[in-house]
Amino acid sequence: MTDNWIEQLKWTEDGLIPAIAQDHKSGRVLMMAWMNREALEKTIQEGRAIYWSRSRKKLWRKGEESGHVQKLYDIRIDCDQDVVLMQVEQLGGIACHTGRESCFYLRFADQQWQPADPVLKQPEDIYNR
Amino acid sequence: MTDNWIEQLKWTEDGLIPAIAQDHKSGRVLMMAWMNREALEKTIQEGRAIYWSRSRKKLWRKGEESGHVQKLYDIRIDCDQDVVLMQVEQLGGIACHTGRESCFYLRFADQQWQPADPVLKQPEDIYNR
Numbered sequence: 001m002t003d004n005w006i007e008q009l010k011w012t013e014d015g016l017i018p019a020i021a022q023d024h025k026s027g028r029v030l031m032m033a034w035m036n037r038e039a040l041e042k043t044i045q046e047g048r049a050i051y052w053s054r055s056r057k058k059l060w061r062k063g064e065e066s067g068h069v070q071k072l073y074d075i076r077i078d079c080d081q082d083v084v085l086m087q088v089e090q091l092g093g094i095a096c097h098t099g100r101e102s103c104f105y106l107r108f109a110d111q112q113w114q115p116a117d118p119v120l121k122q123p124e125d126i127y128n129r
Numbered sequence: 130m131t132d133n134w135i136e137q138l139k140w141t142e143d144g145l146i147p148a149i150a151q152d153h154k155s156g157r158v159l160m161m162a163w164m165n166r167e168a169l170e171k172t173i174q175e176g177r178a179i180y181w182s183r184s185r186k187k188l189w190r191k192g193e194e195s196g197h198v199q200k201l202y203d204i205r206i207d208c209d210q211d212v213v214l215m216q217v218e219q220l221g222g223i224a225c226h227t228g229r230e231s232c233f234y235l236r237f238a239d240q241q242w243q244p245a246d247p248v249l250k251q252p253e254d255i256y257n258r
Contacts, residue, residue: 027156103207
């Protein structure tokens, strides 16, 4: 399937595009990961964020292990057509594998990146259900 | 200058890292661009977003031509230490070279990416000052 709306995007040489997930209510930026064409297509078809895991080299249905599914509300691209932005509902209120709301919890202060957000749930309680 | 806080980040093979700019008040995601080490260092030193332009292959002091400077309020990285997120004040209220508030103005609807935000200022009025 080679839909125009997919092919018009600027994919990297590896066939990927960065995708940002933002909480549709709070506006908190939750994470950025990568999608390939199949991931983007399935994200829209299934109404949930599906990424491409570059480390595992396979589709990553966000929440498949943790239950922390990202339900899709809105999806946009930027003027250069090389970045995706999703408005999502973050089930469980936790996007990060460390058990925090957002993956962006390391804040620059005193010449260091310092954890600035609480752990809402211990990772061992997220993944050994 | 090879500060730890710079070297601990996961840079691409090209020496870059993606950087997201978010409006610190409205929470609107304004754009995503790339930084090299020098851009990130100068962003923090000067308190304004400075990117690396991959097309022009030089530092891009956001707003240098348009006046649409992004004043830095807060800067974070994610759990994988491979993405930067900035809270900024967007001077002029316009981040996009098309004259829109945000670069993410193309919304998916009816199997197409459709402009969903108004042009606040004509590009010719932004760049021919």
